[in-house]
Amino acid sequence: MADASQYKLFAFNIGDGVEWLVNWIQTHLPGLLDGIAGVIDFIVSNLEHLLLWVNPLVMAAIIVIFGFWRAGVGFGIFCIVAMLLFFQMTLWPETMSTLALVLASSFVALAIGMPVGVAMARNDMVERIVRPILDLMQTMPPFVYLIPAAIFFGLGKVPGTIATVIFAMPPAVRLTNLGIRQVNEENIEAGLAFGCTPRQLLRKVQLPLAMPSIMQGINQTIMLSLSMVVIASMIGAGGLGNTVLTGIQRLNVGLGFEGGLGVVLIAIVLDRITQTFGTGHSSRVGLWARVRQALGSGGDSQEAGSTS
Amino acid sequence: MTDKIVVDDVYKIFGPKPELAKELIEKGYDKAQIFEETGHTVGVQQASFSIHAGEIFVVMGLSGSGKSTMVRMLNRLIDPTYGAVRIDGNDITQMSREDLIQLRRRDMSMVFQSFALMPHQTVLENAAFGLEVAGIDRSEREPRALDALEQVGLKANANSYPSELSGGMKQRVGLARALAVDPSILLMDEAFSALDPLIRTQMQDELIELQKQKQRTIVFISHDLDEAMRIGDRIAIMEQGRVVQIGTPDDIVSNPADDYVRSFFHGVDVTKVFTGGDLARRDDAELINDPNADPGSVRDRLSKNGHAFAVVLDNGEQYRGVVTAASLASVNSLADAYVEVEPVDEETPLNEVLSSVAHATVPVPVTNGGGKYIGSVSQQFLLQTLDRTR
Numbered sequence: 040m041a042d043a044s045q046y047k048l049f050a051f052n053i054g055d056g057v058e059w060l061v062n063w064i065q066t067h068l069p070g071l072l073d074g075i076a077g078v079i080d081f082i083v084s085n086l087e088h089l090l091l092w093v094n095p096l097v098m099a100a101i102i103v104i105f106g107f108w109r110a111g112v113g114f115g116i117f118c119i120v121a122m123l124l125f126f127q128m129t130l131w132p133e134t135m136s137t138l139a140l141v142l143a144s145s146f147v148a149l150a151i152g153m154p155v156g157v158a159m160a161r162n163d164m165v166e167r168i169v170r171p172i173l174d175l176m177q178t179m180p181p182f183v184y185l186i187p188a189a190i191f192f193g194l195g196k197v198p199g200t201i202a203t204v205i206f207a208m209p210p211a212v213r214l215t216n217l218g219i220r221q222v223n224e225e226n227i228e229a230g231l232a233f234g235c236t237p238r239q240l241l242r243k244v245q246l247p248l249a250m251p252s253i254m255q256g257i258n259q260t261i262m263l264s265l266s267m268v269v270i271a272s273m274i275g276a277g278g279l280g281n282t283v284l285t286g287i288q289r290l291n292v293g294l295g296f297e298g299g300l301g302v303v304l305i306a307i308v309l310d311r312i313t314q315t316f317g318t319g320h321s322s323r324v325g326l327w328a329r330v331r332q333a334l335g336s337g338g339d340s341q342e343a344g345s346t347s
Numbered sequence: 348m349t350d351k352i353v354v355d356d357v358y359k360i361f362g363p364k365p366e367l368a369k370e371l372i373e374k375g376y377d378k379a380q381i382f383e384e385t386g387h388t389v390g391v392q393q394a395s396f397s398i399h400a401g402e403i404f405v406v407m408g409l410s411g412s413g414k415s416t417m418v419r420m421l422n423r424l425i426d427p428t429y430g431a432v433r434i435d436g437n438d439i440t441q442m443s444r445e446d447l448i449q450l451r452r453r454d455m456s457m458v459f460q461s462f463a464l465m466p467h468q469t470v471l472e473n474a475a476f477g478l479e480v481a482g483i484d485r486s487e488r489e490p491r492a493l494d495a496l497e498q499v500g501l502k503a504n505a506n507s508y509p510s511e512l513s514g515g516m517k518q519r520v521g522l523a524r525a526l527a528v529d530p531s532i533l534l535m536d537e538a539f540s541a542l543d544p545l546i547r548t549q550m551q552d553e554l555i556e557l558q559k560q561k562q563r564t565i566v567f568i569s570h571d572l573d574e575a576m577r578i579g580d581r582i583a584i585m586e587q588g589r590v591v592q593i594g595t596p597d598d599i600v601s602n603p604a605d606d607y608v609r610s611f612f613h614g615v616d617v618t619k620v621f622t623g624g625d626l627a628r629r630d631d632a633e634l635i636n637d638p639n640a641d642p643g644s645v646r647d648r649l650s651k652n653g654h655a656f657a658v659v660l661d662n663g664e665q666y667r668g669v670v671t672a673a674s675l676a677s678v679n680s681l682a683d684a685y686v687e688v689e690p691v692d693e694e695t696p697l698n699e700v701l702s703s704v705a706h707a708t709v710p711v712p713v714t715n716g717g718g719k720y721i722g723s724v725s726q727q728f729l730l731q732t733l734d735r736t737r
Contacts, residue, residue, distance in 0.1 A: 225462075229465075233528070
C-alpha cells in the first residue's frame with residue numbers, strides 16, 4: 040500500500056494550520072470571544088428563565104391559543120394533545136430549555152442572516168463571496184465545528200447555540216437573497232418611477248414582496264436549529280437533546296423515544312405556526328374570527344380559514 | 348404649443364462598448380448585423396422628437412421596436428447611452444440622483460402593463476404609494492388617494508386588496524396611483540394591453556375623459572393601432588429602435604412613410620379612423636353663394652365649368668342645398684331644385700358616412716357643427732381613399 044503522504048507537495052499540514060489558527064484566536068482575541076459568549080449567554084439564559092418562570096399550565100395555554108389562532112381549530116386540538124404529552128412524559132423543563140435554545144439560536148441566525156441576505160441581493164460581488172461560505176456552513180459536518188466551539192466557549196449552552204447558529208443560518212440568508220431577487224421587475228420599476236430612494240425601495244417594495252420567501256427562510260432556520268438539538272447536547276446544551284443522549288448512552292429505548300417525540304412535537308408546533316406568517320394578508324384571520332368559527336357560527340368562514 | 352418633453356438624438360445601446368455599436372449605426376448597419384458584429388443590442392437609435400404639453404402622444408411599434416425602452420428613458424428608469432432628454436427645458440440625463448428622485452415624485456408618474464401593484468397593501472395604500480414615498484403625512488395623503496380612486500370609480504374598493512380585484516379594476520388602481528401625485532406627465536407603458544377588449548375600450552374612453560377634465564402630457568406606449576388611433580393626438584411609430592414616422596392619426600394613415608408603417612394598417616378598419624371631414628373636398632363642386640340666384644344662370648355655370656353639381660350656400664357659407672343640371676330643368680327658384688340628400692357632420696366616422704354616400708345620387712355634403720359647408724364626399728373619392736389605405 041502506497042504511503043498517503045507521497046503526493047504531498049508542501050511540508051505544510053492543513054490540520055496543523057487550523058489548530059494554529061484556533062490557538063491564535065484563543066490567545067489573541069479573548070475579549071472578542073468573551074463578548075460573543077456574554078451576548079449569547081444573556082439571550083439564552085434569560086429566555087430559558089422566562090419560559091421556565093411562567094407556570095407550565097399558563098405556558099401550555101399560551102401555545103395552544105397561538106396554534107388555534109394562527110393555524111385553525113384542528114391544529115389547536117393538536118397543540119392540546121402535544122402539551123398533554125409533554126406533561127405525561129414529565130419532560131416540561133427539558134422542553135422549555137430546548138425551546139429557549141432553538142428560539143435564541145434562530146434569533147441570532149436571523150439577526151445575522153437576513154441583513155447578509157439583503158446585502159447579497161443588492162450586490163453581486165457580495166453574493167459571489169458569501170455563497171461558498173454558505174456552502175461550507177451547510178456541508179461541513181456539525182461535529183467538526185463542535186470542537187472549536189467547545190475550545191472557545193467551553194461546555195454549555197453558549198457553544199451549543201453557536202454551533203446551532205452556524206448550522207441553521209444558511210437558509211435564512213439564501214431565501215432572503217432569493218426572495219429579494221425574485222421581486223417582479225415591474226414592481227421595482229414602479230417603486231423607482233414614483234421616486235423611491237434605494238432605502239425606500241428596500242423597505243416599501245423589496246422586503247414586503249420578498250416576505251413569503253423570507254418567512255420560508257425563517258421557518259427553515261427554526262427547523263434546522265431543532266435538528267441540531269441532539270448534537271448540541273453533546274457539548275452540554277441540555278434540554279430534550281440531553282434526554283435522547285442519555286437514552287443512547289444507557290441503551291434506554293423508552294427514554295430515547297420520549298426525548299425524540301418531544302423534539303418532533305416542538306418541530307410540528309413551530310413549523311405550523313411560522314408557516315402561517317408567510318402567506319400574506321389573506322391568512323390574517325383575527326383571533327375572534329377563529330373563536331367564532333370554532334363555535335360554529337359560520338360554516339363558510341371555517342371553509343375560508345382552513346384553505347389559507 | 349409648448350414642448351413639454353424634448354428627446355434629442357437619443358441612443359440606448361446595451362453592452363459594454365456602446366461606441367462600437369454607434370459607429371456601425373452611423374455606417375447604416377441594422378440591429379441584427381450590429382448584434383452579430385459586436386454582441387451589442389441596440390434599444391433605441393437616433394431618436395429625436397418633441398412632445399407638446401397637454402397632448403396624448405402614442406409611441407407605437409411591434410415588440411422589440413424599442414418603445415418600452417424609449418418610455419423608460421423619459422424618467423430614466425433606463426439611462427440613455429447618448430443624447431439628451433429635456434423635460435420643461437431641463438436635461439434629465441445630467442440630473443443628480445436627488446434631483447431625479449424629486450422630479451419623479453413631483454412631475455411624472457407611470458402606469459405599467461402588468462399593473463405592478465403592491466400585493467401587501469390595500470387599494471387605498473396602493474393609490475397613496477407615490478405620496479407616501481414623497482413623505483406626505485397619512486392625514487393628507489389618504490384623502491388625496493381617495494380622490495384619485497374616485498376619479499377612476501374605485502372609491503368603494505379602497506379597503507380591498509389587489510388580489511381581490513379584476514384586471515380592469517387593478518389597472519384603475521394603477522391609474523389612481525399615478526393620478527394621486529397629480530403629475531404633469533403620465534407615462535403609460537402598454538397600460539391597457541393586458542385587459543380584455545371590452546374593458547380596454549372602456550379604459551381608453553375614461554382616459555380621454557380624464558384628459559378633458561385636466562390636461563396632462565400623456566406618453567402612451569402601445570402595439571395596437573386601433574388604440575393609438577382612438578386616443579392619440581399624435582403617434583410616433585418605432586421600428587428597430589428608430590422613430591420612422593410621427594404625425595396625427597390621419598397623417599399616418601393617409602401618408603404612411605414606408606411599408607413597415609403601412610403594414611400596421613393590415614386589418615385595421617380605416618373607416619373608423621377617418622371622418623366625413625377628412626374626405627370632404629370642395630374642388631369638384633360649383634359653389635353658388637346666393638340662394639336666390641336664377642336657376643338658368645346656375646345651369647350655365649355648371650356646363651361652362653364642367654361640374655356635375657352645384658352647392659348652394661348663403662353668404663355665411665351656411666349650407667342650403669345641392670342642385671344638378673337635371674334638377675334645375677323647369678324650376679322657378681333654386682330652392683325647388685334641391686336634390687334629396689342629407690348633409691353629414693364633419694365628425695361623423697367614415698363607416699357611418701358610407702351608406703349615405705353609396706345611396707346618394709350626388710356627392711354628400713359635409714357640414715361642421717354650425718351648419719357651415721366644408722366640402723362634399725364623392726363616391727369616386729371615397730373608393731380611392733379606401734383603396735389607397737387597404
